[in-house]
Amino acid sequence: MSSDTFNIRAVLIIAVHLVIIVISLAIALWLRFDSLLSDSSMNLFIVGLTIMVPTKLTTFVVSGLHKGWLRSVRVVDLVRIFVANLAASGGSTLGIFMWIGPTFPRSIYAIDFAVCLVLCAGARAAARLFQARGSAPFDNRGNHVKRDEPRQPYPRWIPDVLLSLTALLLMLSAILGVSVYRLATRPHRLEDLSAAQRQDLIQLADQIVPPVYQPFPLSGQLLFYHMRPSTHYVNVLRDTFTTNDLGFRTIPTGPKPKGVRRIILVGDSWTFGQGVHYEETFAYQLQKILNRNGDRWQVYNLSMPGWNTENEIAALRTFFSRLHPDAVVFCPTSNDIDDSNEVWNGRLILHGFVSGATFRSSYEYHTRWIRAFQSLQSEIDWLKERGVPSMIYFIGAAMAKVSAYYAPLSGLSAPYTAVPAEYVDKKHQLSPDLDPGGHATPEGHRLIAAHLHNALLQQQIVTGLEELPDTLPVVFPGHPSAGAELDEEFRSEYPKRSDLIPLTDDFVGREGLFSVEAPSGARTVYVRLSLIDDPALYPLTVEVGLESKERVSLTKVFDRFVAGPQVIEISKPSSLNNYPTIEVRVTADRVVVPPNGLIPVSMKRPYVQMR
Numbered sequence: 001m002s003s004d005t006f007n008i009r010a011v012l013i014i015a016v017h018l019v020i021i022v023i024s025l026a027i028a029l030w031l032r033f034d035s036l037l038s039d040s041s042m043n044l045f046i047v048g049l050t051i052m053v054p055t056k057l058t059t060f061v062v063s064g065l066h067k068g069w070l071r072s073v074r075v076v077d078l079v080r081i082f083v084a085n086l087a088a089s090g091g092s093t094l095g096i097f098m099w100i101g102p103t104f105p106r107s108i109y110a111i112d113f114a115v116c117l118v119l120c121a122g123a124r125a126a127a128r129l130f131q132a133r134g135s136a137p138f139d140n141r142g143n144h145v146k147r148d149e150p151r152q153p154y155p156r157w158i159p160d161v162l163l164s165l166t167a168l169l170l171m172l173s174a175i176l177g178v179s180v181y182r183l184a185t186r187p188h189r190l191e192d193l194s195a196a197q198r199q200d201l202i203q204l205a206d207q208i209v210p211p212v213y214q215p216f217p218l219s220g221q222l223l224f225y226h227m228r229p230s231t232h233y234v235n236v237l238r239d240t241f242t243t244n245d246l247g248f249r250t251i252p253t254g255p256k257p258k259g260v261r262r263i264i265l266v267g268d269s270w271t272f273g274q275g276v277h278y279e280e281t282f283a284y285q286l287q288k289i290l291n292r293n294g295d296r297w298q299v300y301n302l303s304m305p306g307w308n309t310e311n312e313i314a315a316l317r318t319f320f321s322r323l324h325p326d327a328v329v330f331c332p333t334s335n336d337i338d339d340s341n342e343v344w345n346g347r348l349i350l351h352g353f354v355s356g357a358t359f360r361s362s363y364e365y366h367t368r369w370i371r372a373f374q375s376l377q378s379e380i381d382w383l384k385e386r387g388v389p390s391m392i393y394f395i396g397a398a399m400a401k402v403s404a405y406y407a408p409l410s411g412l413s414a415p416y417t418a419v420p421a422e423y424v425d426k427k428h429q430l431s432p433d434l435d436p437g438g439h440a441t442p443e444g445h446r447l448i449a450a451h452l453h454n455a456l457l458q459q460q461i462v463t464g465l466e467e468l469p470d471t472l473p474v475v476f477p478g479h480p481s482a483g484a485e486l487d488e489e490f491r492s493e494y495p496k497r498s499d500l501i502p503l504t505d506d507f508v509g510r511e512g513l514f515s516v517e518a519p520s521g522a523r524t525v526y527v528r529l530s531l532i533d534d535p536a537l538y539p540l541t542v543e544v545g546l547e548s549k550e551r552v553s554l555t556k557v558f559d560r561f562v563a564g565p566q567v568i569e570i571s572k573p574s575s576l577n578n579y580p581t582i583e584v585r586v587t588a589d590r591v592v593v594p595p596n597g598l599i600p601v602s603m604k605r606p607y608v609q610m611r
Contacts (some may be wrong), residue, residue, distance in 0.1 A: 013066040014057065016123055021056050024116035025049060028108045044104060048112075051095040052088075056116075059088035065120070081120050089113040211346020212236055213304075214247075216318070224311040224318075225343045226304055237305065238434065239277050246319060249278050250301035253322055262298040263290075263461075264323060266312045267331030270395045271303035273445065275435035280442040285449035290462065297462075300325070306341040306348050309372040313379050327461045328383055328390040329452070330376055333357070334399055337368035350502050353513060359402055360515065362581040364500075364547040366409075369402070373410035380414040389461050392416035393452055397424050400475075407477060417455050420472040423447040447471065499605070500583065507532075507594075507601035512586045513547075514608045518572065518579065522610040525584060529566040530604035531558060537592045540602065544568045547583040549575045565607075572610070584608050 025048050060066065063084035093109045212233070213225045226247040227233070234240050244252050249272065256262055265271050265283050273281030287299035300323060302315055309332060316328065339352030359365065376392060383390045392414055394403045400418035407416065422428075428444030440448065450471045456462040458474055500513040516525070527544050538560050545553030550573045556566070576582050588602035 010066050014061065017057060017060050017065065017120070018053065020116060020119045020123065021052055022049065024112050024119060025052060025108075027115045028111035031111055032105055032108050044108070047100060047104070048092075048096060048108070051099060052092045052112075055091045055095055056088035059091060060084055063087070077124065078121060081124065082117060085113060085117045085120060089116070213343045213346055213348060215343045216315075223340070224304070224307065224314045225341070225348075226315070237272075237274050239273075241278050246322070248300075248302060248304070249273075250283065251298055253300075253319075256298060256324065257295075260296060260298055261326040262300055262324065263327045263329060263456075264300045264302050264316070264325040265329050265331055266316050267303040267395070268307040268312070268333055268336060269303075269305035269437060270333050270439055271301060271331045272305055273301075273439075274305050274437060275430045275439045276442050276445060280445055282440075282445040282449040282452065285446050286452055289449055289453050289468070290465070293465070303331070307336075308338050308340055309336045309375055311340055312336075313375055316379070325388055327456075328388060329456070329461075330379075330390065330392045331395050332372070332376070332392065332399070333394070334359075334396040334402065337365070337372050352511075353500055354502055355500070357396070359398060360581045362515065362547075362579050362583055363549075363576060364513075364515075364583040365581075366406075366579075367547075369406045370410040373406050373412045377410070377412050377414055389459070390414070391455070391459050391461065393455060394418035395424065395448070397421045404477070415459055415476055417474055417476050419448050419451060422472065423451065498608075503605055504599040504601065505597070506605045507597075507599070508586060508588065508603050508605060509600055510588055510591055510602060512606070514584045514586070514606070515581055516584060516608045516610055518576065518582045518610045523572055524611045525570045525572060525582070526607075526609045526611050527568045527570070527584060527586070528607040529568065529586075530606065531561055531563075531566065532592070532594075532601065532603055533561045533563075534592050534594070535561070537561075537590055537602065539590075541589040542568075542603070543585075543587045544570060545585045545587075546570060546572065546576065547585060548573050553585075582610070 025045060029045055029048075063080060065081065065084055089109060089112065092112075096104050212227060214228055215223065215225050227243045227249070229243055229245050229247040231247075232240075232242045239249075241249050244250060246253050263286075265286075271281075271283065273283070278284060281301065283299050283301040283303075287297060290297040290299070302312075302319065302323070304311070304315075307315070312330065312332075335355050335357040337353075338355050341348040342351045343349070353364075353368070355365070355368075380390050380392075392403075394400065394416065396402075396419070398421075400421065403416055403418055406412070423444055424440060428441050428447065429438040430441055432438070450468045451474065453462070453465075454467045454471055455474045455476075457465060457467050458476065498515040500515055501511055503509075503512065525546060529542060531540070538558060540558045541555060542558070543553055543555045545551060552570055552573050554568055554570055556568060558566070572582065586603075586606055591600035591602045593600050
């Protein structure tokens with residue numbers, strides 16, 4: 001055989017290796033990205049080829065894989081193919097990592113190695129099988145054997161054994177590739193991790209996600225949180241904005257310009273404007289309306305999602321001396337009686353009582369509403385002593401009736417009104433896919449701003465302007481309302497789950513609060529407990545109490561796990577006879593973290609019923 005023929009054959013074999021390298025990487029990317037090739041995967045393909053082609057071809061030539069393709073396939077050939085592919089993949093991995101870093105998916109390296117190994121061995125075996133069918137045989141060096149020359153005899157079973165080994169290697173390589181692919185692309189499941197690993201995962205996630213909120217240290221019992229001061233937030237609550245020097249989405253806190261007066265709006269997520277841009281909030285719109293004849297007013301939005309009445313008052317007291325308000329407007333909503341949220345690593349965590357923004361005729365609801373109204377009255381009296389006029393502007397579809405019902409019960413004498421229900425109905429609420437809380441749309445904020453503007457004029461907090469004619473009338477102090485009327489109105493909206501402290505997967509933590517209907521004549525509260533089979537939880541002390549003036553409760557100690565329901569019965573005190581709904585509080589002194597969870601629990605959700 002001439003040298004020219006040998007060179008042409010070597011070039012062709014190198015070209016075959018080039019095609020194998022391209023196909024291997026393409027298959028690896030195709031498998032890694034679940035048969036979906038996007039622009040990013042094509043960029044990886046180009047970058048990978050730029051490194052793999054020279055690296056692998058050089059390794060294959062140095063290893064001599066371009067030689068001896070037409071001789072019998074021997075075990076030493078298969079070993080050389082494996083070693084050459086391993087070295088080529090290692091060199092490619094190092095080159096890609098040094099060029100673009102760890103952004104190249106690591107699983108592609110393993111898949112590419114397995115596919116390239118299979119294709120190299122398969123091509124070598126296919127070439128041997130193809131030449132065996134021809135009329136011109138070759139010796140073990142790849143040279144033609146003349147027909148009249150006797151060939152070196154060898155046992156006929158040797159080629160069969162070699163081909164069998166080749167097929168076995170191909171099969172093992174395919175299994176290896178599929179296994180590596182499945183392991184590399186299988187999503188991690190929480191149940192595969194230990195409790196410590198799950199906790200570490202959460203900690204890492206908190207480091208990746210920028211924190212939104214932070215607690216504000218305040219002496220006393222009234223604590224609150226806010227956003228980070230002078231921080232640029234991107235796509236937070238559907239807006240991109242920069243907080244001011246106190247950590248609020250509003251105007252700067254600096255000195256007021258001469259001749260300008262400042263109104264502070266104090267509220268929660270409705271006043272904050274959750275789900276809309278800052279320029280669409282009713283606070284900003286109100287400032288725009290007030291300044292339609294000249295810049296005479298500033299409207300400061302002192303609000304934060306999740307605040308309750310106590311948070312709002314605490315924030316106003318804390319920043320009062322820095323804000324120098326000329327007037328204050330409190331903007332309570334129907335869930336301002338909820339317990340305050342906690343801030344954990346920049347996230348809001350539900351803590352304690354959650355009303356669901358509904359009215360219930362029960363001791364717990366009445367006590368919370370009356371306490372909130374009395375706190376507002378005390379704050380308004382405090383402002384009056386300092387010469388700052390104020391009013392209450394209730395926001396929410398039912399707040400006109402709720403405020404009129406609780407105002408006389410709490411002794412509220414401050415001026416108050418409520419936004420018309422038509423301005424906050426379904427038509428003026430954001431869709432659930434945009435905002436699960438159902439807050440106001442930009443048009444709803446515009447209507448609220450116009451109505452609040454007229455309310456400020458009627459209370460003479462703002463003077464020198466005309467009322468806007470295209471708004472519904474402002475009613476002070478509000479429509480009369482009765483508790484029975486409210487209870488009947490909200491009875492159809494009672495949640496199917498009566499958990500007033502959020503549960504996790506139907507498990508109670510240290511405390512649970514459950515609302516249950518109390519039919520007339522029912523005298524006994526029936527609580528059926530379901531324990532958890534975990535030795536680390538016992539001995540467990542459980543206290544079951546009724547929310548009432550008397551604070552009636554019973555305590556039971558469980559030394560060990562007991563299968564089946566454990567029943568506790570409590571007689572309803574007479575002070576609850578006039579309430580069609582009562583609340584039952586269940587408290588445990590110990591908790592345990594289950595193997596498949598993150599939240600400490602004490603028992604399964606109890607069954608509560610009045611008899």
